[in-house]
Every structure is written in structure tokens, then in C-alpha cells.
Amino acid sequence: MILRRNFLPHILPDISATLFLSVCVAITFWFELFVVVPEFHAPGSLAYNLTFAAAVFLLLNVKGNMLAVMLVDTSIKGRILTPPEDPEQKKQWRLCSVCETMAPPRSWHCNTCKTCILKRDHHCLFTGCCIGHHNHRYFMMLMLFLFIGSTYASFYNHYFIWYHHAKMYKSYWTVLKLVMPLFMLTLDTTSGNFYLAIFELNLIAIAISGMLLIYHGKIILKGGVVHERRKPMYNLGWKQNLKIVFGERWYLVWILPFIESKLPHDGIHWEKVGSNSAKNR
Structure with a gap:
């Protein structure tokens, strides 16, 4: 595995989006464990400790x-690129000017x-880098745990806002705040508005991460990437397709990002994969 030396985002949109996601995740973690959950489970109780452990597990995975998406280099840099000798197969290669x-x-x-990205899928604003062959797994796991974490937080937030603090929030004024949360925060900086903004941010995170996962x-x-979505040329069947993205131990990668799962392909020579895919069509 090759790591990127300059892994931090370097253009303003990437910097803003990456910083926004990082801050929102940290604030949500603090809000849930130290503001919301104590109203449901007494600190130090078994229920609170289990909830705390689950939250740490989700935070660690997010x-x-x-971080793995940003650190793992999926470009052609530092790799030996040897075009095939067969003239027909060599035509699939191109010269990058x-x-x-x-x-x-x-x-x-x-x-x-x-730089050129191996098996490039897309450029991700929220990590400031491209998603390609070697970090595709981490991007999908990031989306999965964002979805799970946001859903988990929204479950508690729903009862916290609409039941535990119903007198404060059940009004038409709250509906207006939900429609324009950031605007309302500039007019009213009380904790009640801040909590409402976190509640809505989690709902937005559920929608975005869920849509991206699907x-x-x-x-x-x-067996494709974004620009191949209409005409996948490297389809080896769902199980083998999963292995190409998540590795040989694809069924374990959801546990932690540190679990090793070797990819069965180098991300460079796709000639054989294309031939096998054509046979299956």
C-alpha cells in the first residue's frame, strides 16, 4: 500500500467540505453522548456504557x-506501468499528455x-481526493457508517426533541427554523436552536449517505465505476465484483478500517478481467 505524502485538501471547496464533515461528526458525537443520551440512560449505567461503546465504534469507523480515503494513494505515482505486448490489448492504454x-x-x-487515478470513480469533496482502485473500499465504508451513525443519532434526537422537550419545540416557529436552520442560528444563538440544527444535519446526512450508498x-x-455505469465492461459477477473493491476478506471490512483485506487485482492490467467479463455476457 502506497500512502500519500500531501494528503490534506489543497483547494478551497475541498478544504471547506472536508472541514465541515470533520467538525459536524465531532460535534454530533459530543452532543449525543453528553447532552442527549444522559436524558435516557444514567451516566455509568450499563445502558449508558453500551451506548457509549457503540458511539465510539461508529466514530472510529467514520x-x-x-482518514484512510485521504491517506491511501490510488494514483499511478510510484507504480510500474507496463503496457501489454499484444497490440489489441495495448490499444486500451492511452497517453496522458x-x-x-x-x-x-x-x-x-x-x-x-x-495525476492519473487507477480505476477512477470520482473526486470526493468531503475527503479532498479521488476515489479509485485502492481507496474505494474506505469510501464505501465511510458512507455506510455515516448512514448508520446518523440514523442512530437521529433515533435519540427524535425523542429528545419531540418528546423530552416537546414544550420547547412543538410549534410553527420550529418548522420555520427547520426550513432555514443556518439563517435562524444567526438570529437566535441559544442552545435550543443549536440542538435543532444538529438534528437536521443528521437527517441530511442520512439522506445523502443513503443515496450515495445505493x-x-x-x-x-x-463491476463498474461512475463513468462506466451505463455500460459495465468488467462484470465478473456480484461476489467477484465485491472482492475487487473490498478485497479477499470483503465480509470483514465493515468491522474496522484497519483490517487487512488484500485486493485481488493491481488496478493496472484489466485485459484479462475484460476478456472474462465478455465471456459472461
Whole structure:
């Protein structure tokens, strides 16, 4: 595994989105454990300790997978690129005028990352880097745990706001605040408005991460990446497709981002995969 040296985002949209996600996750973690959960479970009780452990597990996976996406280098840098000798197979390679090298199939140049990305899927604003062959697994796990964590938090927040503090929030004024939460925070900076903003941010996170999981999950199961979604050319069946993204131990990668799961492909030579896919069609 090759790691990126300059892994921090370096353009303003990437910096803003990455910082926004990092701060929101940290604030939500604090809010749930030290404001919301104590109203349901007494601190130090078994229920509170189990909830605390579950929250730490979710935070570790969100932050760990996010960091892995940013750290793992999925570009052509530092890799030996040897085009096949067969003329027909060599036609699938292309010359990248920016990188000044022959780039393998499924790799595309990213103007933001300033390099060609192996099996490039897309550029992710919230991590400030491209999602490709070597960090695709971590991106999908990041989306999965964002969805689970946001759903888990929203369950508690729902009862915290609409039942435990119903007198404060059950009004038409609250509906207006939910429609324009950031605008209302500039007019009213009380803790009640702040809690309402966190509640809505979690709902938005559920919607976005859920849609991304479904969208990218369908593409992965067909063996493709985003720009191949309409015509997947490397479909080996759902199980093998999962292994190419999540590795040989694909059924364990959800536990922690640190679990090793070796990828069965180098992300460079796709000629054989394309041939096997054509036979299955």
C-alpha cells in the first residue's frame, strides 16, 4: 500500500467540505453522548456504557475510513506501468499528455489531484481526493457508517426533541427554523436552536449517505465505476465484483478500517478481467 505524502485538501471547496464533515461528526458525537443520551440512560449505567461503546465504534469507523480515503494513494505515482505486448490489448492504454506516460485502462486524469487515478470513480469533496482502485473500499465504508451513525443519532434526537422537550419545540416557529436552520442560528444563538440544527444535519446526512450508498453500491455490484455505469465492461459477477473493491476478506471490512483485506487485482492490467467479463455476457 502506497500512502500519500500531501494528503490534506489543497483547494478551497475541498478544504471547506472536508472541514465541515470533520467538525459536524465531532460535534454530533459530543452532543449525543453528553447532552442527549444522559436524558435516557444514567451516566455509568450499563445502558449508558453500551451506548457509549457503540458511539465510539461508529466514530472510529467514520474517522478511520475518512482518514484512510485521504491517506491511501490510488494514483499511478510510484507504480510500474507496463503496457501489454499484444497490440489489441495495448490499444486500451492511452497517453496522458499531463502525466507524460502511458496510462492503463480505467484510469483517468484528475485536474484537482493533478495525476492519473487507477480505476477512477470520482473526486470526493468531503475527503479532498479521488476515489479509485485502492481507496474505494474506505469510501464505501465511510458512507455506510455515516448512514448508520446518523440514523442512530437521529433515533435519540427524535425523542429528545419531540418528546423530552416537546414544550420547547412543538410549534410553527420550529418548522420555520427547520426550513432555514443556518439563517435562524444567526438570529437566535441559544442552545435550543443549536440542538435543532444538529438534528437536521443528521437527517441530511442520512439522506445523502443513503443515496450515495445505493447509487455507488449498484455500480459496484455490476463491476463498474461512475463513468462506466451505463455500460459495465468488467462484470465478473456480484461476489467477484465485491472482492475487487473490498478485497479477499470483503465480509470483514465493515468491522474496522484497519483490517487487512488484500485486493485481488493491481488496478493496472484489466485485459484479462475484460476478456472474462465478455465471456459472461
